Amino acid sequence: MTTNIRICGAAGQGVQSFGDLLARTFASMGLHVFATQSYLSRIRGGINSYDVRIGSEELFSSARKTDLLVALNRESMEQEKANLALNGVMILNTAESGGNYLALQMDKLAQAAGGTARMANSAGAGAVVSVLGYDLDALHKCLTEEFSKKGRDIVEQNLDAASRGYRAVAGHEGLVRAPKPAGAPSTLYDGSTAIAIGAATAGVKIVFSYPMTPSSGVLTALAGLSHKYGMVVEQAEDEIAAPNLLCGAAFAGVPAMTTTSGGGFALMAEGLSLAGMLELPIVIFLSMRPGPATGMPTRTAQGDLAFAAHAGHGEFPKIILAPGDLRQAFDLTRHAFELAHKFQTPVILVADQFLTDLQKNIPALPDAPDYINLHLAKKSAPGKAYERYLVTDNGVSPRAVPGGDSYVVSASDMHAEGGHLSEDFNVQIALQDKRMRKITGILNEFIKPEIYPEPAGEILLCWGSTYGPCRAAVNLLRARGRDVCMVHFPMVWPLDGAALAPLFEGRRVIAVEGNGTGQFALLLRQAGALREFSLLPRYDGLPFTAEFIETEVLS
Amino acid sequence: MSGANENSAIETAWCPGCGNFHILEALEHALDTLGTDRRRLVLVSGIGQAAKLPHYAKANVFNGLHGRALPAATGIKMANKKLLVLITSGDGDMYGEGGNHLVHAMRRNIGVKAFVHNNQVYGLTKGQASPTSEPGFVTKVQVDGVLSAPFNPLALAVTLGVSFVARSSAVIPDHLQTMMQEAIRAKGFALLDILQPCVTFNKVNTYKWYRDRVKELPKNHDPRDRDQALAAAMTWGDEIPVGVIYRGARPAFEDAHPILSGAPLVNAFTQTPP
Ligand SMILES: Cc1ncc(C[n+]2csc(CCOP(=O)(O)OP(=O)(O)O)c2C)c(N)n1
Numbered sequence: 038m039t040t041n042i043r044i045c046g047a048a049g050q051g052v053q054s055f056g057d058l059l060a061r062t063f064a065s066m067g068l069h070v071f072a073t074q075s076y077l078s079r080i081r082g083g084i085n086s087y088d089v090r091i092g093s094e095e096l097f098s099s100a101r102k103t104d105l106l107v108a109l110n111r112e113s114m115e116q117e118k119a120n121l122a123l124n125g126v127m128i129l130n131t132a133e134s135g136g137n138y139l140a141l142q143m144d145k146l147a148q149a150a151g152g153t154a155r156m157a158n159s160a161g162a163g164a165v166v167s168v169l170g171y172d173l174d175a176l177h178k179c180l181t182e183e184f185s186k187k188g189r190d191i192v193e194q195n196l197d198a199a200s201r202g203y204r205a206v207a208g209h210e211g212l213v214r215a216p217k218p219a220g221a222p223s224t225l226y227d228g229s230t231a232i233a234i235g236a237a238t239a240g241v242k243i244v245f246s247y248p249m250t251p252s253s254g255v256l257t258a259l260a261g262l263s264h265k266y267g268m269v270v271e272q273a274e275d276e277i278a279a280p281n282l283l284c285g286a287a288f289a290g291v292p293a294m295t296t297t298s299g300g301g302f303a304l305m306a307e308g309l310s311l312a313g314m315l316e317l318p319i320v321i322f323l324s325m326r327p328g329p330a331t332g333m334p335t336r337t338a339q340g341d342l343a344f345a346a347h348a349g350h351g352e353f354p355k356i357i358l359a360p361g362d363l364r365q366a367f368d369l370t371r372h373a374f375e376l377a378h379k380f381q382t383p384v385i386l387v388a389d390q391f392l393t394d395l396q397k398n399i400p401a402l403p404d405a406p407d408y409i410n411l412h413l414a415k416k417s418a419p420g421k422a423y424e425r426y427l428v429t430d431n432g433v434s435p436r437a438v439p440g441g442d443s444y445v446v447s448a449s450d451m452h453a454e455g456g457h458l459s460e461d462f463n464v465q466i467a468l469q470d471k472r473m474r475k476i477t478g479i480l481n482e483f484i485k486p487e488i489y490p491e492p493a494g495e496i497l498l499c500w501g502s503t504y505g506p507c508r509a510a511v512n513l514l515r516a517r518g519r520d521v522c523m524v525h526f527p528m529v530w531p532l533d534g535a536a537l538a539p540l541f542e543g544r545r546v547i548a549v550e551g552n553g554t555g556q557f558a559l560l561l562r563q564a565g566a567l568r569e570f571s572l573l574p575r576y577d578g579l580p581f582t583a584e585f586i587e588t589e590v591l592s
Numbered sequence: 593m594s595g596a597n598e599n600s601a602i603e604t605a606w607c608p609g610c611g612n613f614h615i616l617e618a619l620e621h622a623l624d625t626l627g628t629d630r631r632r633l634v635l636v637s638g639i640g641q642a643a644k645l646p647h648y649a650k651a652n653v654f655n656g657l658h659g660r661a662l663p664a665a666t667g668i669k670m671a672n673k674k675l676l677v678l679i680t681s682g683d684g685d686m687y688g689e690g691g692n693h694l695v696h697a698m699r700r701n702i703g704v705k706a707f708v709h710n711n712q713v714y715g716l717t718k719g720q721a722s723p724t725s726e727p728g729f730v731t732k733v734q735v736d737g738v739l740s741a742p743f744n745p746l747a748l749a750v751t752l753g754v755s756f757v758a759r760s761s762a763v764i765p766d767h768l769q770t771m772m773q774e775a776i777r778a779k780g781f782a783l784l785d786i787l788q789p790c791v792t793f794n795k796v797n798t799y800k801w802y803r804d805r806v807k808e809l810p811k812n813h814d815p816r817d818r819d820q821a822l823a824a825a826m827t828w829g830d831e832i833p834v835g836v837i838y839r840g841a842r843p844a845f846e847d848a849h850p851i852l853s854g855a856p857l858v859n860a861f862t863q864t865p866p
Pocket residue numbers: 639640641642643658681682683684685686709711713714715716717722
């Protein structure tokens with residue numbers, strides 16, 4: 038049993054704090070929460086919406102239809118009522134009753150409670166819990182926690198506003214069917230926070246980013262954690278500076294990361310190549326939105342994978358990880374640093390607006406510092422000059438950092454093993470081969486795709502944030518008797534075609550991708566893993582939902 | 593293949609008579625005079641003829657991309673503030689391709705020393721105009737001569753309140769060495785603009801041209817006085833003042849920053865480097 042509550046209103050009307058309050062309240066009740074936001078690229082005006090979907094079992098996708106619509110203004114109700122479910126109910130923030138909605142004067146109720154119009158959310162939330170048939174306890178507790186710092190009066194006024202909202206819809210208790218609390222975890226995380234905790238616990242000490250939606254959530258979360266974990270979070274002058282600064286930090290022995298979106302990532306391409314050449318462990322978090330150019334700043338997409346896979350001039354090893362859910366966002370962020378340091382090469386962590394803004398209650402993430410292994414060189418043999426780019430069988434050279442006994446020499450121009458410039462053709466071949474040999478080691482650590490629930494004749498092929506919607510779609514389709522499974526890749530580059538080909542052999546493959554060309558499926562095809570596939574694309578800027586995938590597969 | 597420890601054994605890629613030789617020599621003397629622990633020294637550069645200098649000195653070397661010495665140096669300094677992080681790179685690298693980084697490194701006043709080999713030309717790419725080329729300077733690209741006004745790095749540094757702003761030249765090596773020592777001793781960001789003859793691609797600003805013009809700042813020049821400093825920084829013509837132009841009062845980024853002012857970040861990792 039699931040219920041979808043949608044808050045909508047003009048930007049600046051407090052849609053987000055309303056939604057946040059509901060999400061927290063439901064999570065604290067032990068309901069499973071899956072909350073997503075849809076907002077415009079502006080600070081005021083236009084219509085924003087916030088979906089809080091609740092269930093008695095874990096949720097993996099948002100819903101297409103709304104069971105309870107809360108409109109903070111009439112304009113947003115007019116726009117959103119088309120998405121109302123058959124038995125859906127609408128609450129409108131208005132004095133005029135008599136329409137096909139429940140009229141609720143949220144700001145008046147807040148004022149009656151002695152508060153300001155800013156407490157209207159509390160009144161609205163009171164009405165919502167009533168219509169869903171819940172009592173006020175959890176909401177009151179959340180409000181107390183939220184406002185306790187602001188003093189007793191503010192708390193009391195908010196509690197009273199919530200009670201007034203609750204009573205204002207008397208007679209409609211339980212009008213919308215809602216799930217029973219099911220002991221779900223009480224902590225809500227969003228994707229950005231999960232990534233930031235992953236990075237901080239892994240030992241990141243320098244974060245250097247230029248703000249760009251939808252990557253700024255991670256930057257902000259890291260800044261919020263900077264004192265707790267002792268991280269320097271500095272705003273970059275531009276995205277060209279970022280990877281170069283990261284290279285400097287990594288050269289000196291400190292894990293560092295930057296956060297960006299497509300346009301900023303484009304500016305990082307030369308620095309990415311530098312990290313490949315200097316063999317430095319840097320991590321770039323790339324949060325995708327629709328392009329080309331500045332595209333749709335606040336929307337979601339999976340359109341930069343092909344670019345990321347091929348970004349950076351010249352040939353060098355590079356790793357791309359793409360988490361599918363919040364726990365994986367935490368784990369793969371840590372893993373990005375592990376791999377970058379183990380193989381001394383750049384790692385790109387890709388997500389998108391959907392995953393970074395997604396909120397879900399999951400078991401608490403371990404937030405104690407647990408630093409990754411930097412894989413630094415042991416003491417060099419006495420009498421032997423240290424060579425930063427020593428040719429080795431696996432391509433990984435012992436990495437020292439300056440300040441110790443050895444001089445560390447790194448150069449962007451072609452260099453010999455010692456790091457100094459060389460224009461010798463044989464040296465060029467030897468060093469390029471050395472660097473590229475690291476790919477074998479990386480492929481040995483390739484993260485196997487998840488097959489859900491079991492191999493089937495038809496495959497929904499997906500990667501990154503499409504995990505949840507695809508997984509839920511598979512359940513819907515199987516319930517209709519379809520022999521289908523999901524194959525989800527959390528690691529998307531590099532690819533070993535021969536090793537992956539058996540996954541797809543003799544099966545019908547539908548590539549579910551948030552782009553118009555099937556970029557990942559094409560990379561698999563290029564690697565020799567996949568021959569034929571059909572494409573289920575989405576590139577309108579909105580995230581996949583299970584129902585969207587179900588409809589497209591059936592059509 | 594050459595070992596890394598004996599950097600000075602490497603053959604240089606500079607033309608005979610290049611001003612870079614004097615800069616390298618002055619740097620070696622300055623470091624020796626100060627008794628710098630070379631293992632704690634990182635020479636950072638971008639790309640260009642000047643940017644090759646780190647390979648010829650005894651030091652750790654970060655020879656990065658064209659124009660990007662500053663962000664790399666900033667990253668190194670943030671990671672381990674105990675290191676002496678010193679940039680030696682060209683005017684094209686630092687004032688042209690890397691111009692935005694210069695503005696912001698100076699705003700931060702991070703404790704990086706920037707020694708700019710200002711030969712008023714792009715040497716490595718064979719003689720195009722640089723941001724400091726004289727108006728009218730004719731090259732194979734600027735066939736009608738440079739129209740744009742020359743960039744004034746020193747005036748910009750003064751207006752940003754940078755800790756240390758100075759000018760010297762490869763044609764006065766003793767003075768240059770002194771300025772390098774002063775720059776290294778100063779806290780915060782140091783910009784040392786070094787006028788450097790390019791014997792192959794700049795036939796205007798020659799050894800003689802610089803020798804005829806460089807003139808030490810008067811004894812009574814007060815580098816703490818911003819107006820005097822700005823006047824000195826804006827002087828360019830028959831006389832070009834050299835010396836410590838400005839000493840700003842702002843704290844170094846690494847001293848002012850709540851996290852960086854603690855232990856060096858690199859100390860968080862227990863592994864001892866070889
Ligand atoms: C991104 C990029 N653009 C252009 C170049 C080509 N390039 C290399 S050095 C240089 C200019 C060098 O001038 P300067 O920094 O003054 O050094 P000099 O050789 O005069 O010492 C240019 C344009 C490059 N290496 N990278």
